[in-house]
Amino acid sequence: MTAQLIxxxxxxxxxxxxxxxxxxxxxxxxxxxxGLATVLVGDRVDSAAYVASxxxxxxxxxxxxxxxxxxxxxxxxxxxxxxxxxxNDPKVSGxxxxxxxxxxxxxxxxxxxxxxxxxxxxxxxxxxxxxxQKGREPLFVPCTPSGCIYLLDQVGVEIEGANAVVxxxxxxxxxPMALLLVSRNATVTICxxxxxxxxxxxxxxxILIAAxxxxxxxxxxxxxxxxxxIDVGMNEKPDATKKKGYRLVGDVxxxxxxxxxxxxxxxxxxxGPMTIAMLMKSTLRAAQIQQGxxxxx
Ligand code: NAP
Numbered sequence: 001m002t003a004q005l006i007x008x009x010x011x012x013x014x015x016x017x018x019x020x021x022x023x024x025x026x027x028x029x030x031x032x033x034x035g036l037a038t039v040l041v042g043d044r045v046d047s048a049a050y051v052a053s054x055x056x057x058x059x060x061x062x063x064x065x066x067x068x069x070x071x072x073x074x075x076x077x078x079x080x081x082x083x084x085x086x087x088n089d090p091k092v093s094g095x096x097x098x099x100x101x102x103x104x105x106x107x108x109x110x111x112x113x114x115x116x117x118x119x120x121x122x123x124x125x126x127x128x129x130x131x132x133q134k135g136r137e138p139l140f141v142p143c144t145p146s147g148c149i150y151l152l153d154q155v156g157v158e159i160e161g162a163n164a165v166v167x168x169x170x171x172x173x174x175x176p177m178a179l180l181l182v183s184r185n186a187t188v189t190i191c192x193x194x195x196x197x198x199x200x201x202x203x204x205x206x207i208l209i210a211a212x213x214x215x216x217x218x219x220x221x222x223x224x225x226x227x228x229x230i231d232v233g234m235n236e237k238p239d240a241t242k243k244k245g246y247r248l249v250g251d252v253x254x255x256x257x258x259x260x261x262x263x264x265x266x267x268x269x270x271x272g273p274m275t276i277a278m279l280m281k282s283t284l285r286a287a288q289i290q291q292g293x294x295x296x297x
Contacts, residue, residue, distance in 0.1 A: 003229070003261040006151050012273035015150075019280045020061040026287075027062065034093040034287035035064035036120065036279075037086045041079065041105065042072035047098045054096065057276050063283060066092060072102050079105060080113055087115040093287040094120030096279065099172065117289055117296055120282040122146070123172065131179045139289065139296065140282050145177035147274025148209055148230045149184065155263055157228040160185040163204050167191045167218070167251065168211035173232055177209050198222070210251035220256025228263040232271045 027033055036058050040051045051067065058065035068082055079101075086092045095118045101107050108125075116126045122140040130136040152159055164186040168174030178190045189201055202208060202222040210218050211232035223229065233251030250267035258264050265271055288294040 003258040003264040004155070006155055006228075006230070006263055006265045006270060008147075008151060008265055008270040009273045011151060011154050012147075012277035015274075015277040015281055016057070016061060019277075019284050022284060023062040031291065032091065032287075033062060033064045034283050035066060035091050036094045036096060036283045037066040037068065037089075037092045039068045039070065039079075039082060039086075039095070039097045041070045041074055041098070042102050044100075047100075051096075051098050054276060054279060057280055058283070061280055063280070064091065074105075076105055076109070079110060083110060083113045087113070087118060090290075092118065093290060094118050094279075094283040096121050099123075116140075118286055120279060120286050122176065122282070128171075128176065128179075131176060131183070137297075140285070141180060142172055142176040143278040143282065144173050144211075144232060144271065144275045145180050147271055147278045148177060148232065149180050150278065151230060151265065151271070151274060152207065152228060155228075157207065157263060159207065162186045162206040163189070164207040164209065165189045165191060165202055165205035166209045166211070167198075167202070168209075168213075168232075170211065173211040174209075177211065177232075181207070181209075208252075212251050214251055216249055216251070216253040218252040218257065220253060220260055223257050223260040225260050226262045227260070229257055229261045229265065230271060231265050231267050234267065234272065 038051045038054055055065040055067055086095045095114050097110055111123050112125055114124050116124050116139055119127050119140050122142040127138040127140050130138040164181045166174050166178045169190050169192045178188045181188045199222040203224050205224055205227055207228045209230045213233055215235035229252055231250035231252045235249050236246040237249045239247040248268045289296050
Protein backbone atom coordinates (compact mmCIF):
# COMPACT_ATOMS: atom_id res chain seq x y z
CA MET A 1 0.00 0.00 0.00
CA THR A 2 1.44 3.37 -0.95
CA ALA A 3 -1.39 5.68 0.11
CA GLN A 4 -1.69 7.11 3.58
CA LEU A 5 -5.15 6.86 5.10
CA ILE A 6 -7.04 10.04 5.87
CA UNK A 7 -8.64 9.17 9.19
CA UNK A 8 -11.96 11.02 9.01
CA UNK A 9 -13.18 9.37 12.18
CA UNK A 10 -10.30 10.76 14.24
CA UNK A 11 -10.38 14.19 12.57
CA UNK A 12 -14.15 14.39 13.15
CA UNK A 13 -13.69 13.40 16.82
CA UNK A 14 -11.22 16.26 17.24
CA UNK A 15 -13.70 18.74 15.74
CA UNK A 16 -16.45 17.43 17.99
CA UNK A 17 -14.20 17.75 21.04
CA UNK A 18 -13.38 21.37 20.12
CA UNK A 19 -17.06 22.21 19.59
CA UNK A 20 -18.05 20.52 22.88
CA UNK A 21 -15.37 22.51 24.74
CA UNK A 22 -16.61 25.81 23.26
CA UNK A 23 -20.22 24.96 24.02
CA UNK A 24 -19.29 24.13 27.62
CA UNK A 25 -17.41 27.42 27.95
CA UNK A 26 -20.38 29.37 26.60
CA UNK A 27 -22.89 27.70 28.87
CA UNK A 28 -20.59 28.17 31.88
CA UNK A 29 -20.55 31.88 31.00
CA UNK A 30 -24.35 31.90 31.18
CA UNK A 31 -25.06 31.90 27.45
CA UNK A 32 -27.83 29.76 26.02
CA UNK A 33 -26.90 26.44 24.45
CA UNK A 34 -26.73 26.32 20.66
CA GLY A 35 -29.80 24.46 19.39
CA LEU A 36 -30.35 22.49 16.20
CA ALA A 37 -33.87 21.95 14.86
CA THR A 38 -34.22 18.90 12.61
CA VAL A 39 -37.22 18.48 10.35
CA LEU A 40 -38.00 15.02 9.01
CA VAL A 41 -40.90 14.53 6.62
CA GLY A 42 -42.14 10.98 6.13
CA ASP A 43 -40.63 7.67 7.16
CA ARG A 44 -37.60 7.00 4.96
CA VAL A 45 -35.43 4.69 7.05
CA ASP A 46 -32.14 6.23 5.86
CA SER A 47 -33.31 9.80 6.52
CA ALA A 48 -34.60 8.85 9.99
CA ALA A 49 -31.21 7.28 10.79
CA TYR A 50 -29.31 10.40 9.62
CA VAL A 51 -31.55 12.67 11.69
CA ALA A 52 -31.19 10.43 14.75
CA SER A 53 -27.40 10.61 14.54
CA UNK A 54 -27.55 14.42 14.25
CA UNK A 55 -29.74 14.60 17.37
CA UNK A 56 -27.39 12.24 19.21
CA UNK A 57 -24.39 14.39 18.27
CA UNK A 58 -26.15 17.47 19.68
CA UNK A 59 -26.68 15.70 23.00
CA UNK A 60 -23.10 14.48 23.12
CA UNK A 61 -21.74 17.97 22.47
CA UNK A 62 -23.99 19.70 25.02
CA UNK A 63 -26.30 21.34 22.48
CA UNK A 64 -30.08 21.43 22.37
CA UNK A 65 -31.89 19.49 19.68
CA UNK A 66 -35.48 20.05 18.65
CA UNK A 67 -36.91 17.38 16.45
CA UNK A 68 -40.00 17.77 14.26
CA UNK A 69 -41.35 14.70 12.51
CA UNK A 70 -44.09 15.46 9.99
CA UNK A 71 -46.24 12.90 8.15
CA UNK A 72 -45.31 12.02 4.56
CA UNK A 73 -48.50 13.70 3.27
CA UNK A 74 -47.92 17.02 5.08
CA UNK A 75 -48.93 20.04 2.99
CA UNK A 76 -46.46 22.59 1.65
CA UNK A 77 -48.23 25.26 3.73
CA UNK A 78 -47.84 23.29 6.97
CA UNK A 79 -44.17 22.61 6.34
CA UNK A 80 -43.53 26.26 5.49
CA UNK A 81 -45.37 27.33 8.65
CA UNK A 82 -43.05 25.12 10.72
CA UNK A 83 -39.91 26.53 9.04
CA UNK A 84 -41.16 30.09 9.68
CA UNK A 85 -41.80 29.25 13.34
CA UNK A 86 -38.26 27.85 13.65
CA UNK A 87 -36.84 30.96 11.99
CA ASN A 88 -38.58 33.03 14.69
CA ASP A 89 -37.66 30.81 17.64
CA PRO A 90 -34.66 32.28 19.52
CA LYS A 91 -33.80 28.87 21.03
CA VAL A 92 -33.19 27.48 17.55
CA SER A 93 -29.73 28.39 16.23
CA GLY A 94 -29.76 26.14 13.17
CA UNK A 95 -32.41 24.51 11.01
CA UNK A 96 -31.83 21.30 9.11
CA UNK A 97 -34.55 20.08 6.78
CA UNK A 98 -33.63 16.49 5.97
CA UNK A 99 -33.61 15.88 2.21
CA UNK A 100 -35.00 14.47 0.02
CA UNK A 101 -38.55 15.64 0.73
CA UNK A 102 -41.51 13.65 -0.62
CA UNK A 103 -42.17 14.44 -4.29
CA UNK A 104 -45.33 16.55 -3.73
CA UNK A 105 -43.35 19.14 -1.75
CA UNK A 106 -41.45 22.02 -3.32
CA UNK A 107 -37.96 21.61 -1.85
CA UNK A 108 -36.64 24.82 -3.39
CA UNK A 109 -39.34 26.94 -1.74
CA UNK A 110 -38.70 25.32 1.64
CA UNK A 111 -34.93 25.90 1.43
CA UNK A 112 -35.54 29.50 0.31
CA UNK A 113 -37.54 30.06 3.45
CA UNK A 114 -34.81 28.99 5.90
CA UNK A 115 -33.24 32.15 7.34
CA UNK A 116 -29.67 32.41 6.03
CA UNK A 117 -28.46 32.93 9.60
CA UNK A 118 -29.91 29.52 10.56
CA UNK A 119 -29.06 27.70 7.33
CA UNK A 120 -26.48 25.37 8.91
CA UNK A 121 -26.74 22.99 5.95
CA UNK A 122 -25.69 25.84 3.63
CA UNK A 123 -28.37 24.95 1.08
CA UNK A 124 -30.44 28.13 0.96
CA UNK A 125 -30.17 29.82 -2.45
CA UNK A 126 -28.52 32.89 -0.90
CA UNK A 127 -25.74 30.91 0.76
CA UNK A 128 -25.17 28.80 -2.36
CA UNK A 129 -25.32 31.92 -4.55
CA UNK A 130 -22.70 33.65 -2.43
CA UNK A 131 -20.51 30.56 -2.65
CA UNK A 132 -20.76 30.73 -6.44
CA GLN A 133 -19.78 34.40 -6.66
CA LYS A 134 -16.24 35.66 -6.55
CA GLY A 135 -15.46 37.83 -3.55
CA ARG A 136 -18.64 36.89 -1.65
CA GLU A 137 -18.73 34.77 1.48
CA PRO A 138 -21.61 32.46 2.37
CA LEU A 139 -22.54 32.34 6.06
CA PHE A 140 -22.60 28.54 5.84
CA VAL A 141 -21.41 25.96 3.33
CA PRO A 142 -22.87 22.47 2.85
CA CYS A 143 -21.47 20.10 5.46
CA THR A 144 -20.24 17.16 3.36
CA PRO A 145 -18.18 19.25 0.90
CA SER A 146 -16.79 21.44 3.67
CA GLY A 147 -15.82 18.24 5.50
CA CYS A 148 -13.90 17.10 2.40
CA ILE A 149 -11.97 20.38 2.25
CA TYR A 150 -11.23 20.10 5.96
CA LEU A 151 -9.77 16.62 5.43
CA LEU A 152 -7.51 17.84 2.61
CA ASP A 153 -6.32 20.75 4.75
CA GLN A 154 -5.68 18.54 7.76
CA VAL A 155 -3.29 16.27 5.88
CA GLY A 156 -1.65 19.19 4.09
CA VAL A 157 -2.76 18.53 0.52
CA GLU A 158 -2.13 21.67 -1.53
CA ILE A 159 -5.45 22.78 -3.07
CA GLU A 160 -4.35 26.01 -4.75
CA GLY A 161 -3.30 25.33 -8.33
CA ALA A 162 -4.18 21.62 -8.15
CA ASN A 163 -6.16 19.88 -10.87
CA ALA A 164 -9.29 18.76 -9.05
CA VAL A 165 -11.88 16.44 -10.54
CA VAL A 166 -15.30 16.19 -8.92
CA UNK A 167 -17.43 13.19 -9.87
CA UNK A 168 -21.09 14.19 -9.39
CA UNK A 169 -22.96 17.48 -9.60
CA UNK A 170 -25.71 17.10 -7.00
CA UNK A 171 -26.93 20.15 -5.10
CA UNK A 172 -25.77 18.77 -1.77
CA UNK A 173 -22.36 17.33 -2.64
CA UNK A 174 -20.89 17.61 -6.15
CA UNK A 175 -21.78 21.18 -7.12
CA PRO A 176 -20.94 22.91 -3.80
CA MET A 177 -17.77 20.76 -3.65
CA ALA A 178 -16.68 22.12 -7.03
CA LEU A 179 -17.48 25.70 -5.96
CA LEU A 180 -15.49 25.31 -2.74
CA LEU A 181 -12.49 23.96 -4.65
CA VAL A 182 -12.67 26.87 -7.12
CA SER A 183 -12.84 29.32 -4.22
CA ARG A 184 -9.61 27.72 -2.97
CA ASN A 185 -8.02 28.29 -6.40
CA ALA A 186 -8.02 24.73 -7.69
CA THR A 187 -8.70 24.14 -11.40
CA VAL A 188 -11.86 22.10 -11.34
CA THR A 189 -13.48 19.64 -13.74
CA ILE A 190 -17.02 18.54 -12.89
CA CYS A 191 -18.12 15.14 -14.23
CA UNK A 192 -21.60 13.62 -14.37
CA UNK A 193 -23.54 10.82 -15.98
CA UNK A 194 -23.08 12.20 -19.51
CA UNK A 195 -19.33 12.81 -19.22
CA UNK A 196 -17.31 11.06 -21.92
CA UNK A 197 -14.13 9.17 -21.15
CA UNK A 198 -14.22 9.41 -17.39
CA UNK A 199 -11.04 7.34 -16.82
CA UNK A 200 -8.89 9.81 -18.77
CA UNK A 201 -10.33 12.84 -16.99
CA UNK A 202 -9.89 11.20 -13.59
CA UNK A 203 -6.31 10.36 -14.52
CA UNK A 204 -5.48 14.09 -14.61
CA UNK A 205 -6.71 14.67 -11.05
CA UNK A 206 -4.28 15.69 -8.33
CA ILE A 207 -7.36 15.78 -6.12
CA LEU A 208 -10.24 13.42 -6.87
CA ILE A 209 -13.61 13.76 -5.14
CA ALA A 210 -15.95 10.88 -5.93
CA ALA A 211 -19.65 11.51 -5.16
CA UNK A 212 -21.70 9.49 -7.61
CA UNK A 213 -23.24 6.68 -5.57
CA UNK A 214 -21.87 3.96 -7.90
CA UNK A 215 -20.23 1.12 -6.01
CA UNK A 216 -16.44 0.95 -6.55
CA UNK A 217 -16.79 2.37 -10.06
CA UNK A 218 -13.49 4.27 -10.03
CA UNK A 219 -10.76 1.73 -10.78
CA UNK A 220 -7.15 1.84 -9.66
CA UNK A 221 -5.72 2.46 -13.12
CA UNK A 222 -7.82 5.66 -13.42
CA UNK A 223 -5.93 7.23 -10.51
CA UNK A 224 -3.01 9.58 -11.13
CA UNK A 225 0.00 8.38 -9.12
CA UNK A 226 0.33 10.62 -6.05
CA UNK A 227 -3.27 11.85 -6.11
CA UNK A 228 -5.40 12.62 -3.05
CA UNK A 229 -8.62 10.62 -3.26
CA ILE A 230 -11.68 11.63 -1.25
CA ASP A 231 -14.46 9.08 -1.53
CA VAL A 232 -17.88 10.45 -0.56
CA GLY A 233 -19.83 7.44 -1.86
CA MET A 234 -21.71 5.20 0.53
CA ASN A 235 -22.92 2.03 -1.11
CA GLU A 236 -24.20 -1.20 0.42
CA LYS A 237 -22.23 -4.17 -0.88
CA PRO A 238 -23.75 -7.60 -0.12
CA ASP A 239 -21.57 -9.42 2.43
CA ALA A 240 -22.86 -12.58 4.07
CA THR A 241 -20.24 -12.34 6.84
CA LYS A 242 -21.87 -9.16 8.19
CA LYS A 243 -24.85 -9.12 10.55
CA LYS A 244 -26.71 -6.67 8.31
CA GLY A 245 -25.90 -8.73 5.20
CA TYR A 246 -23.86 -5.92 3.64
CA ARG A 247 -20.89 -3.68 4.20
CA LEU A 248 -20.40 -0.07 3.19
CA VAL A 249 -18.09 0.66 0.26
CA GLY A 250 -17.32 3.84 -1.61
CA ASP A 251 -17.44 4.94 -5.24
CA VAL A 252 -13.73 4.14 -5.56
CA UNK A 253 -12.23 0.66 -5.63
CA UNK A 254 -10.22 1.21 -2.45
CA UNK A 255 -7.88 -1.78 -2.73
CA UNK A 256 -6.80 -0.78 -6.23
CA UNK A 257 -6.69 2.99 -5.69
CA UNK A 258 -4.59 2.82 -2.52
CA UNK A 259 -1.72 1.41 -4.57
CA UNK A 260 -1.53 4.58 -6.69
CA UNK A 261 -2.77 7.45 -4.51
CA UNK A 262 -0.71 9.29 -1.90
CA UNK A 263 -3.74 9.98 0.28
CA UNK A 264 -7.09 8.19 0.42
CA UNK A 265 -10.19 8.19 2.62
CA UNK A 266 -11.58 4.83 3.74
CA UNK A 267 -15.29 3.99 3.59
CA UNK A 268 -16.57 3.89 6.26
CA UNK A 269 -14.51 6.16 8.51
CA UNK A 270 -13.57 8.82 5.95
CA UNK A 271 -16.01 11.50 4.82
CA GLY A 272 -19.05 10.05 6.66
CA PRO A 273 -18.15 11.17 10.21
CA MET A 274 -17.07 14.58 8.90
CA THR A 275 -20.56 15.54 7.72
CA ILE A 276 -22.03 15.51 11.23
CA ALA A 277 -18.93 17.08 12.78
CA MET A 278 -19.17 20.00 10.32
CA LEU A 279 -22.90 20.33 11.04
CA MET A 280 -22.14 20.66 14.76
CA LYS A 281 -19.46 23.27 14.01
CA SER A 282 -21.97 25.18 11.87
CA THR A 283 -24.63 25.05 14.60
CA LEU A 284 -22.19 26.57 17.09
CA ARG A 285 -21.28 29.20 14.48
CA ALA A 286 -24.98 29.98 13.96
CA ALA A 287 -25.39 30.61 17.69
CA GLN A 288 -22.35 32.90 17.62
CA ILE A 289 -23.75 34.84 14.65
CA GLN A 290 -27.15 35.21 16.27
CA GLN A 291 -25.65 36.42 19.52
CA GLY A 292 -23.65 39.06 17.67
CA UNK A 293 -20.24 37.45 18.32
CA UNK A 294 -19.61 36.87 14.61
CA UNK A 295 -20.62 39.03 11.67
CA UNK A 296 -23.76 38.14 9.74
CA UNK A 297 -22.48 39.87 6.62
P1 NAP B 1 -27.01 12.03 -6.38
O1 NAP B 1 -27.88 13.17 -6.02
O2 NAP B 1 -27.62 10.74 -6.80
O3 NAP B 1 -26.00 12.51 -7.52
C1 NAP B 1 -25.15 11.61 -8.15
C2 NAP B 1 -24.32 12.36 -9.16
O4 NAP B 1 -23.44 11.42 -9.76
C3 NAP B 1 -25.12 13.00 -10.28
O5 NAP B 1 -24.59 14.27 -10.58
C4 NAP B 1 -24.95 12.02 -11.44
O6 NAP B 1 -24.96 12.65 -12.72
C5 NAP B 1 -23.57 11.48 -11.18
N1 NAP B 1 -23.42 10.14 -11.73
C6 NAP B 1 -24.23 9.08 -11.55
N2 NAP B 1 -23.76 8.02 -12.22
C7 NAP B 1 -22.63 8.41 -12.85
C8 NAP B 1 -21.71 7.77 -13.70
N3 NAP B 1 -21.86 6.48 -14.05
N4 NAP B 1 -20.67 8.47 -14.16
C9 NAP B 1 -20.50 9.78 -13.81
N5 NAP B 1 -21.35 10.43 -13.00
C10 NAP B 1 -22.42 9.76 -12.53
O7 NAP B 1 -26.05 11.64 -5.17
P2 NAP B 1 -25.46 12.52 -3.96
O8 NAP B 1 -26.56 12.85 -3.00
O9 NAP B 1 -24.60 13.60 -4.48
O10 NAP B 1 -24.55 11.41 -3.25
C11 NAP B 1 -23.47 10.79 -3.93
C12 NAP B 1 -22.91 9.69 -3.05
O11 NAP B 1 -22.42 10.26 -1.85
C13 NAP B 1 -23.93 8.63 -2.61
O12 NAP B 1 -23.29 7.38 -2.50
C14 NAP B 1 -24.35 9.10 -1.23
O13 NAP B 1 -24.80 8.05 -0.41
C15 NAP B 1 -23.06 9.66 -0.73
N6 NAP B 1 -23.20 10.70 0.30
C16 NAP B 1 -22.41 10.57 1.39
C17 NAP B 1 -22.46 11.54 2.37
C18 NAP B 1 -21.58 11.39 3.56
O14 NAP B 1 -21.77 12.04 4.56
N7 NAP B 1 -20.54 10.55 3.46
C19 NAP B 1 -23.32 12.64 2.27
C20 NAP B 1 -24.08 12.76 1.11
C21 NAP B 1 -24.01 11.78 0.13
P3 NAP B 1 -26.24 13.43 -13.33
O15 NAP B 1 -26.25 14.75 -12.66
O16 NAP B 1 -25.94 13.50 -14.77
O17 NAP B 1 -27.42 12.57 -12.99
